[in-house]
Amino acid sequence: MSTSLVLAAAVLAALSGLPSLARRPRPAGPSPESWLMAAAALVGLTGAALAFLPGQRGAVEVPWGIAGGPFLASVDPLSALFLGPLFVVSAAGAFFGDVYWAESLHPSWRRLRVFYGILTASLVLVFAARNLLLFLGAWEVMALAAFFLISTEWNDGKARRAGLLYLVTTHVGTLCLFGLLALIYGATGSFVLGPLPAGLAASGTGKAIFWLAVAAFGLKAGLMPLHFWLPGAHAAAPSHVSALMSGVLIKTGIYGLVRIQSLFPDPPVAWGEGILVLGVVSGVLGVAFALGQHDLKRLLAYHSVENIGIIAIGLGLGLVGRSTGNPAWMVLGFGGGLLHVVNHGLFKSLLFLGSGAVVRASGTREMDRMGGLLRVLPVSGACFAVGAVAISGLPPLNGFVSEWFLYLGLLDGVGKRAASAWPWGALAVPALALIGSLALACFVKAFGIVFLGEPRGAGPRVTDEPAWMWAPMAALAALCFAIGLAPMLVTPFLDPAIAVAAAAPAARPALPRLAAVASLRPLSIFLVGLAVVLASSLLAVRRLARGAKRDGTWSCGYAAPGPTMQYTSSSFADWTVGLFRWALLPVTPANRLERPFAKPFRFASHVDDAVLHRLLIPVFRAGAELAALGRRVQHGQIQLYLFYVALTIVVLLFQV
Amino acid sequence: MLETVLHLVVVLTVPPLLLGVIGRTKAAFAGRTGAPVLQPWYDLLRLFRKEMVLSTTTTWVFLVGPVLAVVAPLAASLLVPFGGSRAPVSFSGDLVLFAYLFALSRFFTAAAALDTGSAFEGMGAAREVSFACLAEPALFFGLLVLGRISGTLSLSSMLSAPWTTGWITAGASLVLVVAGWFVVLLAENSRIPFDDPNTHLELTMIHEVMVLDHSGPALGLILYGSSLKLFVLGTLLIRTVVPCGASSPLVNWVAFLSGMFLLAVVVGVVESVIARLRMIRIPQLLVTACLLSAFGMILLIR
Structure with a gap:
């Protein structure tokens, strides 16, 4: 049925x-x-x-x-x-x-x-x-x-x-x-x-099957x-x-x-650890590249790389759990990874729809020309904020719950094994913390530069916000809240999926339920309480602020502040891009403001994709140049082609 | 129950006093008498009576920042034990929630700064979120060490472990973690050598420059929130360093509170004898803190 x-x-x-x-x-x-x-x-x-x-x-x-x-x-x-x-x-x-x-x-x-x-x-x-x-x-x-x-x-x-x-x-x-x-x-x-x-x-x-699967599915x-x-x-x-x-x-x-690894009854530990390391690399560098972007949709796309990395950390943990026969790691690793698949599906599509609303209103994807869109798109902006908080893995939204499962599993690997700690867990926990704080930096940038402040460019082009545009976003945002506040609503769906992913053979004892490994009830009560307190105190402060006097932003005594003086997305990310200079290889032309009375000049810096622009394109270009050598014999003159044919036949005659 | 009430009373009233103690310490070093220890409370009460002025640029996001600056540390304080043996709320994995509550507050403090459209506040927001990226792994490395020592994943048991077994079996690791966490504490609370809470108007500021446009009760909430943050993050350090495991609750609470005030004195001493670092040196110090805690973890992996 x-x-x-x-x-x-x-x-x-x-x-x-x-x-x-x-x-x-x-x-x-x-x-x-x-x-x-x-x-x-x-x-x-x-x-x-x-x-x-x-x-x-x-x-x-x-x-x-x-x-x-x-x-x-x-x-x-x-x-x-x-x-x-x-x-x-x-x-x-x-x-x-x-x-x-x-x-x-x-x-x-x-x-x-x-x-x-x-x-x-x-x-x-x-x-x-x-x-x-x-x-x-x-x-x-x-x-x-x-x-x-x-x-x-x-x-x-x-x-x-x-x-x-x-x-x-x-x-x-x-x-x-x-x-x-x-x-x-x-x-x-x-x-x-x-x-x-x-x-x-x-x-x-077996090894070839697995690593081919990693290549094929990793590409996708x-x-x-x-x-x-x-x-x-x-x-x-x-x-x-x-x-x-x-x-x-x-x-x-x-x-x-997930499907291919579940077909193997006895995966070796190295597979899980390999996936885990790939996940850590993907997570940290994905968000670092995202910070370097000033195109809103490219930024969101790099965050997909980051979140796939987080999911891969979960898969790696689950796989190691399968290899070592540790049910808690299987449940928390696969459970966290699969829940993050669902969560990322919700908040990332919410954010992309939000970016669509932004592009529709502003007519550009360049964040450095946006600003103040929250006043034109009040509902879409609020939904984007929900998505931004969720993707940064912050409570009380759904991104936190899946990352929390992963933390629990990894910390369990470090803490509870009496004899020796699992060193990969000790690597992955701080990496996850780093990913989280970098994602936060990136989404403060995305939300703050696009929706807050004053318009940096010409201002919005379209100023209406049709209900059919924001309603899908609001629905997705509501789902993000629901999973974040009441994770026990989804764990009954996760448990059977984990059992499939872990391919638990009948001989082993049944896997514990996710709700039994992670204390969901106190977490959920705490988060609901937090949300209620937050909402009510926000209402109280807004009431307090209702009669407040309004005046321009105080600019430390500067007499003529303008919207172009605001921080831009590039300046906001400058520190973090600097920290990851070794991987991002940002392209910044030399500063030509050297002498007094310098002439006006344009300055533009950007972060290219390191793999594509530094590795693949040069390699393929060199290959094309090599291949061009062989093209000399091809010039479209039919007499010469006939000559080649004759030559070949003569050579063959003498050979045979 | 009584302990929970005491916990709440302490977290609501004591934090601003730490700022008073820091001020007194700095005054003593400068050869002045200094303001009374209760001065931060007087300042807060004065701010709560004042009227609010809002920038014409700002939206609702501007008000979420101050609210979360108080609510998030308060919520986090429920997860750590003060003088008692257990926190009011305690479950396996609460350490992650603890760390992420501060991140939630950081998200909206920085967003509120960008909401004003001021170049200064954008600058402060960028620095705040960037430096936190280096402080966060240091915090987690330390939590890993405590988790490994205690074999549990809830802050209440983790913070009781150092004085039951930790200092005997893993003393070296704990020393490294305490050193790393102290740096994180100074950075997260924007104290010298990272930031100078006394000067608002310098281009080298981090946290203080983000709140330039907040006024009246909103500013009061932010100042109160930052004292809460100092208190709650300091609790991690003090519970690791000061034994609070005696059988008498009174002794424990006295030990804890005197530890907190001692911490305030130490912060005051640091602020008096060290100059603020140049901005480009800050990441280096934070990476050092991170590595210190990482070494603490490496010592435990065998």
Whole structure:
């Protein structure tokens, strides 16, 4: 029942773009396509919820003409956990897009609607497929649909380059997947997803399967250093598409990793520790790169790299727990990681929708030209603030809960083992603290520079805030509050998903429930109390301030302060970018204000992506130059080509 | 129950007195009599009676900063034990909540500074959040050490552990942690050598420059909040250094409170004998604090 409902939702979503092909542009407001997406989400959420009832988990199996097994789809709790955010975010994004991508202004609206539906449907199929060939097919449709969405603004050179880079990168990942499939087929003789034989993990094939999976799925998830395609692609796509991509699409990589590792009955410790270290690198450098950005959407995209890193820390901990047979680490590691998947899906898509509202109002993505938007976008701004607090992992919102699980697991590794502390935990705990405080710095910057203060540039271009634009954001923000204040609402859904991820064999004792390992009740009571006290004292202070005198900002006695004197996003991040100079390699032209009476000059500094601009582009450029040597024999003159043919034949004659 | 009431009374009334003690210490070093120890309370009461002036640029965010400056340290104070053996609220993993409550307050203090649109306050906000990035790992390394010594993850048991077994089995680590935490305490509370709480109008300021536009009750809340923060973060240090495990609660509370006032004297002495560091040296000192605590952890990994 569950699987059939989810597949029906996929069909609905895939067809949702069709009405747009037969109708004229409408004024902003909910469109028939969005209602279809909402219906798909409703059906799909029902199906995903049913997957948590044991009796409803039947697979859908249809024989088909393709070699390698039947069409096999099934929704287990792990799939359902990834499907939940997908349906919520895709429906929220569709309604947001009705306002954001106004049909009368953007000729590409039909293409956007069609591929948005197809992308959602293919994502559903990726999470539900149980036949690896079906998985690969869905994966490819997802990659191509995303390409068409990223390159919606094909006439913009930057968007085009980002789209092409994405297309190449995703196919490198697909190539790794081909290898992965071949190896799994070689080991099991079947394309149907099932447990791999014991002892395989120690062999070369097993290692190749795992690390190929890390490469293929790491590329999709944006695990540093495989993240280089991500900032450009997320920045170029329309904002509600970025929300779906960052909130859900890159999680397919995490899903793949979790699924593949769960097939191994006996993963070695080195795998978990490898993932953990990758996660720490990804987390710290992802947020450091985010701090260096002044394009709001690139900043958010780098935060996806950071959050994937946090999720990977959880997966690594869970994997080490599996290798060492430590149930608490399995539960807290997988539980924290999977909850962060859900949480990141909610608050990151909220933030991307917020960035869409900002771009719509200000007409630019450059943060240094924004400011004071909270007065134009009061509700969107407040929702963005909620998202910013949540993504910084601060209480009482949902980001805190998932990071708290990870802290508990890692601290447990350091503290409670009597004989020797687990040194990776001692590395990861301060790293997580560093990631948290850097993310805080970055989101104070993003929220403060964009929404607070005075406009730095020309000021807002559009000043209305339609309800259909902020309502999806408000819904996502409410979900962030709900998970943050009452985490016990989601842990019953996490427990069965953890059991799938940990592939707990029947021989071992059953895993403890998440609520039994972490003291959720006191935490929840404390956080609800905090929220109540905070809200009431804020109301009291606002009442106190109601009659307050108003005057201009006091600028330490300076007579003529202006909006251009405000701190900008670049100046705000200057200290932290300086701390990470060794990794970020910021491009700052030499200061030419050396002599008195200097001539006016322009100064611009920016942080390029180190992997893309310092490594990949130079290497490929050198390769292209080498290849150019061989092009000398190709000049388009047909006589010479005939001469080559004759020469070859003569050589062959003498040889044979 | 009685202990909880005492806990609340102490956390609500004593913190501003620490500032008074610091002031008296500095006055003694300068050869002056100094203001009475209760002076910070008089200042606060005066501020709460004054009217508020708001900048025309500001929004609701501007008021969240002062509210959280008080609410967050107050909430955090419920998680640490003072003189008693247990904190009013205690559960496994509360140390993370403790640290993140201060981060929540930092988020909105910095956002409130940016809300004014003033270049000075933007500068202060940028510095505050940047330096915190280095202080936070130092705090967590220390908490790791205490967690490792006590084998638990709740602050109440962690802070009782040093004087039951810790100083005997892991004395060297604890010395390093205490040194690291003292630096963090000075940095987080914007004391010399990081910041000078007495001068608002210098370009080298961090915390003080963020609150230039707050006035009246809002400024009072911020000043009260910063004294709370000094008190609550100081509790970590004092509970590690001063034994509070005697059987008589009275002795424990006296030991704890005299420890806190001693800490205020030490801070006052530091402020009197050290000059403020140049801004570019601050990250170096914070990294040192971080490494000190990290070495404390490394000693325990075997």
